[in-house]
Amino acid sequence: MGSDNQVKIRVDNLSLSFGGVKALIDVSLDIKCNEILAIIGPNGAGKTCLLNCINGFYKPQKGEIYYEDQKITRIRPDKAAQLGLARTFQNIELYTGLSTLDNIMAARHVLMKQNFAGGALYFGWAHKEEIEHRKTVEDIIDFLEIEPIRKRVVGVLPYGMRKRVELGRALALEPKVLLLDEPMAGMNLEEKEDIARFIVDIFEGQGDTYPESPVLRDGVSCVVLIEHDMEVVMDLADRVVVLDFGRIIAEGTPAEIRTNPQVISAYLGEAG
Numbered sequence: 001m002g003s004d005n006q007v008k009i010r011v012d013n014l015s016l017s018f019g020g021v022k023a024l025i026d027v028s029l030d031i032k033c034n035e036i037l038a039i040i041g042p043n044g045a046g047k048t049c050l051l052n053c054i055n056g057f058y059k060p061q062k063g064e065i066y067y068e069d070q071k072i073t074r075i076r077p078d079k080a081a082q083l084g085l086a087r088t089f090q091n092i093e094l095y096t097g098l099s100t101l102d103n104i105m106a107a108r109h110v111l112m113k114q115n116f117a118g119g120a121l122y123f124g125w126a127h128k129e130e131i132e133h134r135k136t137v138e139d140i141i142d143f144l145e146i147e148p149i150r151k152r153v154v155g156v157l158p159y160g161m162r163k164r165v166e167l168g169r170a171l172a173l174e175p176k177v178l179l180l181d182e183p184m185a186g187m188n189l190e191e192k193e194d195i196a197r198f199i200v201d202i203f204e205g206q207g208d209t210y211p212e213s214p215v216l217r218d219g220v221s222c223v224v225l226i227e228h229d230m231e232v233v234m235d236l237a238d239r240v241v242v243l244d245f246g247r248i249i250a251e252g253t254p255a256e257i258r259t260n261p262q263v264i265s266a267y268l269g270e271a272g
Contacts, residue, residue: 006033008177008222009054014063016049016246023049024060025246031177036203036223038237040230040257045243047226048090051179054224055080055087067177081110084176088166088183090226096155100165103154104140107172108133139213140168143206144198160191167198174214176221178202184229196232199223234258 009031016024024046031037039047052058054065056077065073067083075083086107094103141150144164149157154165163183170178180199184192205219227233233240233254240257242250250263257263 007031008033008068010066011050011054012064012066014050014053014060014065016046016053016058016060022246024053027063027243027246027248029241029248029251031222031224032239033221035238036199036225036236038225038227038233038240038254039243040227040233040240041243044245046246047243048181049246050243051087051181051224051226055085055179078110081173084174085179086170086173086175086177087179088163088170088181090181090185092159092162092166094154094162094166094169097153099151100146100154100157100168101137101141101150103165104137104168104172105134107169108137110173136213137168137172139210139216140171143171143201143210143216144168145194160187163187163191163195164198167195171202171215178220178223180223181226182228183225184227184232192229192232196236199225199236230258 007030011027011029011031014024014027015022027046027050029050039050041047049058053060054072056072056075056079059074063073064071067085070083072080072083095106098106141147144167146161146164146168149161149165154162157165167180167183170180183199184195187195202216203219203223206216208217210216225233225236227236237254240250240252240254241248242257242260242263250257250260252260
């Protein structure tokens with residue numbers, strides 16, 4: 001990991017429109033190494049649109065995005081994943097007919113080096129490589145405490161478990177940056193506490209507990225978190241950015257944001 005002040009992702013004057021609707025307006029933001037950054041704001045403020053621009057799902061009409069000084073403004077999502085950007089979605093995006101194990105394993109294919117012919121014949125290096133990737137997947141399943149559902153079809157799982165599986169799939173990409181879009185939406189208190197614990201443990205790394213799985217062993221460089229639960233934000237975030245009507249209206253530590261009159265008016269009042 002880099003130093004605390006090193007910028008991992010720079011968003012520079014980003015604007016995004018859908019017809020006459022302006023989703024983002026001149027958004028500029030630095031995402032730094034070794035931080036959990038929370039992005040908050042009312043519904044429709046542009047939070048998910050910002051994540052979608054960072055990992056290539058949306059193509060902004062104006063502005064640039066840099067990842068470690070490499071321009072990624074209009075990168076394809078699969079290329080973003082290869083660079084180390086992984087995300088979860090506000091609406092769960094899993095292969096509902098596949099098992100937990102297969103869903104997480106599917107993400108590892110971005111990292112596999114064997115060509116189509118070698119994978120199809122499934123011998124030699126292709127076989128060895130798949131075994132190695134499967135070990136990492138099993139570590140992720142153990143870490144997220146979803147061993148009892150590893151072979152269950154995800155379409156029949158409870159909502160909270162499917163959220164864990166989606167987090168596991170993001171981890172399987174070996175990300176340097178983890179983008180989490182409302183990972184606790186719709187959860188009860190106990191489920192939120194579990195996800196919050198996982199986020200902190202992912203960020204910090206588990207060291208010798210998972211020596212063969214780099215993302216669990218070493219942690220991630222930074223986490224970007226969209227979340228409506230302000231208690232979660234205040235507990236987890238090192239820094240908070242507030243969006244309203246597509247613009248950044250405030251930025252600072254959780255303590256600064258909690259007492260900012262503009263934020264209270266635009267968001268905290270709505271959230272109660």
